[in-house]
Ligand SMILES: CC(=O)N[C@H]1[C@@H](OP(=O)(O)OP(=O)(O)OC[C@H]2O[C@@H](n3ccc(=O)[nH]c3=O)[C@H](O)[C@@H]2O)O[C@H](CO)[C@@H](O)[C@@H]1O
């Protein structure tokens with residue numbers, strides 16, 4: 001998606017969002033499930049509800065490099081993967097550096113081939129993001145792991161079941177260890193695991209593939225190893241973060257939006273915060289309806305592993321807190337550096353101070369449109385949300401981040417009544433842009 005670097009979104013603030021919006025399959029569910037294809041030595045893995053995102057393209061490119069055969073019908077959102085041929089064990093830097101989630105091929109490669117050589121992913125704009133817990137778990141299962149020349153090299157004569165305690169309920173470590181354990185000899189118990197809905201979706205696919213995984217969604221996962229896994233058909237769960245982003249968009253614009261097929265159970269912490277702020281949230285048969293209010297109340301939010309408030313909704317809820325009257329606190333406990341986007345919001349008139357891992361936000365804010373740049377994926381979404389309620393025009397650059405996790409974001413907002421366009425950067429001389437949005 002090289003083009004996205006040369007594009008901008010321009011929003012003219014002030015419109016209420018009204019109507020219905022559909023949600024894609026979850027990025028954070030599909031990426032490890034795509035990696036799980038490596039475990040299938042028999043038949044096709046057929047996935048439905050696959051979101052068309054740059055991260056999915058990136059994972060597909062990596063899997064194809066490893067010799068997984070892929071057919072992705074983007075119009076139907078169906079992807080068929082076949083990993084029955086001899087696979088390569090090396091994931092080079094060119095893939096891993098572009099997408100940290102590539103690390104979830106590590107456990108499957110090691111389990112299937114007895115060897116994995118994966119470039120070290122490094123940090124990103126939200127934190128240093130070490131992978132020590134992934135490695136500790138795989139080492140406990142009998143892998144010999146060495147790090148050199150920017151690569152992690154792991155070998156085993158056969159993984160063995162082990163008792164593993166995670167110091168932190170890491171999503172990626174839980175997925176890597178769980179996948180590796182499906183083909184290990186004996187039983188693996190993983191404690192203090194991540195409980196995100198995406199972990200449950202992965203466990204469900206693995207079980208359909210013939211694995212014996214129990215306890216996903218609780219703090220303890222048990223995996224009884226089997227000899228081989230086979231292909232299956234699976235529908236990826238809905239993206240709770242995309243759904244949450246539209247819920248905040250509806251609340252921020254004092255709108256009335258039905259987020260179709262959104263699963264309330266996956267978004268409890270967000271629903272609870274929205275209600276605290278005076279927003280009406282209705283669980284309907286067709287999805288979740290969010291009805292805004294003119295009188296948003298301040299509230300405090302602290303991110304936590306699931307079922308706590310998701311860190312991936314932190315920048316979006318910050319916009320709503322800034323709109324609310326009074327002081328709100330926002331505390332980030334999952335990543336050490338996820339407030340970069342606030343400096344961009346300051347340029348749009350936000351008032352706040354940051355102390356340690358907390359931001360103290362002062363509202364109500366009348367955002368002012370200006371030129372801002374996304375600093376990461378959810379920051380990109382948050383800047384668009386601020387633009388929806390800003391005075392004048394907001395231009396958001398660095399859309400490569402947005403495209404990692406949102407499909408047709410501006411089209412979906414436009415269909416709800418937002419004045420929003422995506423344009424080539426070269427055509428963004430302000431007069432031209434303003435005219436094109438008014439059209
Ligand atoms: C593709 C995907 O699903 N990404 C999600 C996944 O990322 P990811 O799987 O990378 O997140 P983790 O849950 O692993 O990371 C959470 C925290 O644990 C730390 N940590 C993690 C592993 C490790 O070995 N050592 C260690 O210290 C990280 O640096 C971070 O501070 O979960 C995050 C937390 O919900 C979400 O924000 C990401 O959207």
Ligand SMILES: C=C(OP(=O)(O)O)C(=O)O
Pocket residue numbers: 028100101312377378405
């Ligand atoms: C942080 C995110 O993703 P990743 O772990 O892929 O960087 C996210 O989805 O907000």
